Amino acid sequence: MNHTTSFIGRIMTIILVFCTTSTWAQDNFLPGFYITQTNDTIRGLIHYQSWVNSPSGIEFKLESNQAIETLSPLTTREVHVKGEIWIGGTIQVETSPRAIRNLIQSPSLELSPDTAFLLVLVNGRKTLAYHRNVSKNENFYILNQGKLELLEYKKYLGPVNPEQTSPQQEIASEQLYEKEIQRYKGQLLEYLSDWYTGKEEIKSTPYSRRSLVALFKSYYRATTQMDFDIQEMAxxxxxxxxxxxxxxxxxxxxxxxxxxxxxxxxxxxxxxxxxxxxxxxxxxxxxxxxxxxxxxxxxxxxxxxxxxxxxxxxxxxxxxxxxxxxxxxxxxxxxxxxxxxxxxxxxxxxxxxxxxxxxxxxxxxxxxxxxxxxxxxxxxxxxxxxxxxxxxxxxxxxxxxxxxxxxxxxxxxxxxxxxxxxxxxxxxxxxxxxxxxxxxxxx
The missing domain is CATH 2.40.160 (Porin)
Incomplete structure (x- = not known):
């Protein structure tokens, strides 16, 4: 074996050892509790995975030496672990692509049912929750009368509206532009209807985690309600x-x-x-x-x-x-x-x-x-x-x-x-x- 082959072989050995031994960090059971749909509180250890995508199940065990069970969003109302709250339920997810290069021309929402746990971004009398699927689509929800309601938003390709152009402008008939369905603003105007001075701020809020959390913060400050929690961005x-x-x-x-x-x-x-x-x-x-x-x-x-x-x-x-x-x-x-x-x-x-x-x-x-x-x-x-x-x-x-x-x-x-x-x-x-x-x- 020559030294070049030996050099490559040693590098591959190091990488293999690294990839193999990296599995020692898979278990991460932390103290927490969950609340059932019948309002029972069960304390134990939650398998915390710092989820980027919304999980369809969360592992739990009463004690470290006991068997693991998987909590279902259908039977679990809330999971509390490491300062985070995850709400379980069946929701509608808007699945159409949002990257500019992948936008489609249909303005209709593409809704798909999903059963998952959603991360609570703002917890209080007015609640904001977050869902992210494997396609990296981010959807936001409000807890309205005990049910998770999708804040509706979509990007699509469409022609420029005639009223948005002046007579002097010539618009190519085949030219398409990025457009948005922003029904979430009307939903928030109704949901936060006791915020009498917030109408303009709601209308100018983009559909993003940072912007929506900031909006809810403004709502709680304006309505002098201090009993709320914010899940800050990592x-x-x-x-x-x-x-x-x-x-x-x-x-x-x-x-x-x-x-x-x-x-x-x-x-x-x-x-x-x-x-x-x-x-x-x-x-x-x-x-x-x-x-x-x-x-x-x-x-x-x-x-x-x-x-x-x-x-x-x-x-x-x-x-x-x-x-x-x-x-x-x-x-x-x-x-x-x-x-x-x-x-x-x-x-x-x-x-x-x-x-x-x-x-x-x-x-x-x-x-x-x-x-x-x-x-x-x-x-x-x-x-x-x-x-x-x-x-x-x-x-x-x-x-x-x-x-x-x-x-x-x-x-x-x-x-x-x-x-x-x-x-x-x-x-x-x-x-x-x-x-x-x-x-x-x-x-």
Whole structure:
């Protein structure tokens, strides 16, 4: 097996291990309760999935060691978990496409029945709920006389109305424009009829989560009703910190694929072993927690320094051993590394276990590589020096995986990183390997 195949194989192994072990975060039972259609309250553990699409069922168990049952929207009025309220019921869903490139010409609502749990965005005397299906269509509902009522809205393609154009304008008969059915505004005018000063604000409110929640906030403020709850939109949380640790470095040089097998290329490099290096590495970090995800998935970035020194020795001689050539190579490289990882976390009480996989780019800031060649004979010794490598890559790219444990501020992790090395000489390949033990601190 050549080194290129080995490099690809190791990358695939890391990805496979990452994908396999990421399943440890699937269970996420949190304390909560549900209310039946007969008004009974049952407390226990809810399998919280931070649902992006409205679920058709929610798993529940009374205690951690008991069997799991699936709550149905038909028999469950409300589910309360992690500060969220989910209302169950049978609803009408408007399913026509809303992306501009997919709009159709029919102005008729395309309604389809669905049985699901809806997220309550505003909970109070006037309630606003939210539904999202697998096609990413967002629909909003009001709780009117105990029933979920769809706020009707649709986008479609149609011609410009004649009254919207002036006599001087010429409109192509086949030209179509984006248009909207906005019946939800009339529904809200009736639903919020005790808001005497809100007519204009209702008429100007777009059909979006942020806008409708803001409208209901205005309603409650204007009517001096303070008994309501708002489900705020999930946001990106972020952490900034520093990280430092110890890194073990090993450089492998080899004959790269495509090299002429009849030529003896670079034996002083490919037939000698470079010494390993153990040294300091450290830098600054930024981690962005993705909103509405079960496992607290995050995007982790790091800008760090690391470096290494290494040497190799190779000797060739004639058959009698009287004449020999010695090659003494010395390397010193210092890098700025940019690392980006996708991370998964599993809560362990006040701590969390995490794993990450991502890509890295090493940019050299100091490069020194020198080989001293000595010709030794029984009579004398001569030497000369030259650059170890004829050409170097402007930067190194690679893959990095990590496994760690941490709390709110302190964390510790082990890492393995592999890069495509530093040589860009034809026929001479290289791989870099780094194993690190790192300590991090979030500010």
């Amino acid at each position: 946001k990106f949380n972020h952490k900034f910190g520093v990280i430092a640790g110890v890194t073990y470095y090993q450089l492998d040089m080899f004959r790269s694929s495509g090299a002429d097998p009849n030529l003896s290329l670079h034996p002083r490099l490919t037939k000698s072993q470079f010494t390993h290096h153990v040294g300091f590495s450290g830098g600054v970090t930024a981690e962005f927690i993705l909103p509405r995800n079960v496992r607290h998935n995050s995007i982790y970035t790091e800008l760090a320094y690391h470096g290494f020194t290494s040497s190799s020795y190779y000797e060739s001689s004639n058959s009698s051993g009287e004449y020999r050539t010695e090659y003494d190579s010395q390397l010193e490289f210092h890098y700025l590394k940019l690392l980006g990882q996708y991370r998964l976390r599993q809560s362990l009480g006040k701590l969390s276990l995490y794993e990450g996989i991502g890509v890295l780019v090493n940019t050299p800031i100091i490069r020194h590589h020198e080989t001293i060649e000595r010709d030794v004979t029984p009579i004398n010794t001569s030497e000369r020096s030259y650059d170890t490598f004829k050409s170097l890559k402007p930067f190194e790219v690679g893959l990095g995986a990590s496994l760690g444990i941490g709390g709110d501020h302190l964390s510790g992790e082990i890492r393995y990183e592999m890069g495509n090395g530093l040589s860009s000489q034809p026929g001479l390949g290289s791989l870099s390997h780094r194993a690190s033990l790192m300590i991090g601190y979030n500010l």
